[in-house]
Amino acid sequence: MSNLNIQIHETAFVTSTFRSLNEDLSKDVYAKLWDNSRTDVLVEKYLDQVCSEEVSAHCLRNRFFLEEIEWLQPEVLINFGSGFSMYPFLLSDDIIHIEIDKEEVVSYKEEKIKEFQGEGKLPERNIHFIGVDFSQDYVDALLEKLTLLKGNKSSFVLIEGVLFFLSRKDTEKLFEFFSRLQEKGDYLGSASFQNKLKASKAFGRLLDFCNKEMVKTEASDWQTVEDIFYKENANYDLINHQDYFSLSKKTQ
Numbered sequence: 001m002s003n004l005n006i007q008i009h010e011t012a013f014v015t016s017t018f019r020s021l022n023e024d025l026s027k028d029v030y031a032k033l034w035d036n037s038r039t040d041v042l043v044e045k046y047l048d049q050v051c052s053e054e055v056s057a058h059c060l061r062n063r064f065f066l067e068e069i070e071w072l073q074p075e076v077l078i079n080f081g082s083g084f085s086m087y088p089f090l091l092s093d094d095i096i097h098i099e100i101d102k103e104e105v106v107s108y109k110e111e112k113i114k115e116f117q118g119e120g121k122l123p124e125r126n127i128h129f130i131g132v133d134f135s136q137d138y139v140d141a142l143l144e145k146l147t148l149l150k151g152n153k154s155s156f157v158l159i160e161g162v163l164f165f166l167s168r169k170d171t172e173k174l175f176e177f178f179s180r181l182q183e184k185g186d187y188l189g190s191a192s193f194q195n196k197l198k199a200s201k202a203f204g205r206l207l208d209f210c211n212k213e214m215v216k217t218e219a220s221d222w223q224t225v226e227d228i229f230y231k232e233n234a235n236y237d238l239i240n241h242q243d244y245f246s247l248s249k250k251t252q
Ligand SMILES: C[S@@+](CC[C@H](N)C(=O)[O-])C[C@H]1O[C@@H](n2cnc3c(N)ncnc32)[C@H](O)[C@@H]1O
Pocket: 008, 009, 010, 011, 012, 015, 016, 080, 081, 082, 083, 084, 085, 100, 101, 102, 105, 132, 133, 134, 135, 159, 160, 161, 162, 165, 166
């Protein structure tokens, strides 16, 4: 019996640790603030059992979205399943940030951020934290809150590293929700595992690791997303599609 039993919200510590392991690549100079000894053990085990490339893959993913958001300059960034991502502090201070995740994640994050700011480790930013479980009934209440915060402002919705843990039904519900929330000309950034990766050895090891070490989600079969899901979305045009290999080439 394993003594790990990683909870879903703990994956947020793992991804921030990945980003802190190569700051030059991720450009996330604040990820290290979330470091803790339990996560270090999980990360070591993960890199050993799954794939050591995960550090670069996560760093590149963060950097890609950071640079896209910097370039697009939305007035509001709404991060779904935000975990311990640090975009608010890496982007200019005029952006309004809305961070949505499970209640235990956002309340912990909010408290720690206040603490870090009090110690002068983080600058002040305009951030709203909202606790939501995407597998529950959230649509009307969340839409009302977000509409109030966003008003007519331009927005970038981000969902990265989350869909793996959700069912297809909850994913479709979220994408429908995004289209109700956003206007023409707004942007949506989504990062997920491609369906075709299922054939690779590394992905097989990832599934073994998750099945063995992680507390199961409702979805439990660890979602991959076929390219056509994005290409054929009736409400959004696919304008930029990157993967680890294409992003690696960009930074060489
Ligand atoms: C791998 S982490 C990624 C965090 C962050 N987006 C990043 O890239 O660092 C996955 C995040 O999804 C959140 N999450 C997973 N299932 C969720 C659900 N049903 N409702 C809300 N958040 C969820 C977890 O709490 C966690 O913070």
